[in-house]
Amino acid sequence: QSALTQPRSVSGSPGQSVTISCTGTSSDVGTYNFVSWYQQHPGKAPKLMIYDVSERPSGVPHRFSGSKSGHTASLTISGLQAEDEAEYYCCSYAGSYTWVFGGGTKVTVL
Amino acid sequence: QLQLQESGPGLVKPSETLSLTCTLSGGSITSGDYFWGWIRQPPGKGLEWVGSLFYTGTSYYNPSLKTRVTSSVDTSKNQFSLKLSSVTAADTAVYFCVRLVFRGGNYFDPWGPGIQVTVSS
Numbered sequence: 001q002s003a004l005t006q007p008r009s010v011s012g013s014p015g016q017s018v019t020i021s022c023t024g025t026s027s028d029v030g031t032y033n034f035v036s037w038y039q040q041h042p043g044k045a046p047k048l049m050i051y052d053v054s055e056r057p058s059g060v061p062h063r064f065s066g067s068k069s070g071h072t073a074s075l076t077i078s079g080l081q082a083e084d085e086a087e088y089y090c091c092s093y094a095g096s097y098t099w100v101f102g103g104g105t106k107v108t109v110l
Numbered sequence: 111q112l113q114l115q116e117s118g119p120g121l122v123k124p125s126e127t128l129s130l131t132c133t134l135s136g137g138s139i140t141s142g143d144y145f146w147g148w149i150r151q152p153p154g155k156g157l158e159w160v161g162s163l164f165y166t167g168t169s170y171y172n173p174s175l176k177t178r179v180t181s182s183v184d185t186s187k188n189q190f191s192l193k194l195s196s197v198t199a200a201d202t203a204v205y206f207c208v209r210l211v212f213r214g215g216n217y218f219d220p221w222g223p224g225i226q227v228t229v230s231s
Binding site for chain 1: 157159206221
């Protein structure tokens with residue numbers, strides 16, 4: 001069970017869009033539509049932003065969206081805002097009641 | 111609204127057993143719609159799923175930790191617990207307890223605030 005692969009960092013100016021990729025294998029992302037995304041500000045607990053690839057929980061801004069193609073899931077933040085600066089983690093179900101996370105991506109708002 | 115709170119020693123000696131408890135408020139641990147779980151985060155690093163359990167005691171663990179982890183549920187106290195044996199410095203981390211939704215979705219929410227556990231003599 002290897003960690004999902006995410007870019008270490010992405011950045012954008014306010015109002016721009018950024019996309020974070022999350023690459024797995026046929027054992028996780030490629031097989032299951034159970035990818036979730038979490039936002040973590042320093043010193044805080046992670047917060048659910050997207051689940052089941054593209055579903056957005058109530059209260060999460062519409063500028064956050066998710067998608068998947070093959071073994072790679074993506075989180076897009078459209079209309080980047082200062083408060084979006086945080087670490088983002090993807091997570092996938094990996095079968096047999098196990099889960100695997102990505103290494104995390106630091107989003108910087110320029 | 112469900113809230114989770116971790117508790118336990120913040121310092122554990124190498125080779126000893128780390129023991130943590132998660133207490134629920136605003137919800138019941140016996141709900142058949144959820145699993146309960148632990149996720150940890152070493153300092154400056156990413157998240158790692160540790161394990162998940164159902165209120166009946168059925169549990170699943172990260173293969174890399176499986177030989178050292180056990181978990182249990184105390185329905186009378188609305189709590190679940192984690193034990194990690196033979197700890198080393200590599201087990202130093204913030205440990206979060208979580209609710210795992212697996213019906214009508216597959217995700218971890220909510221999360222407890224986390225508890226820092228340091229392994230050191």
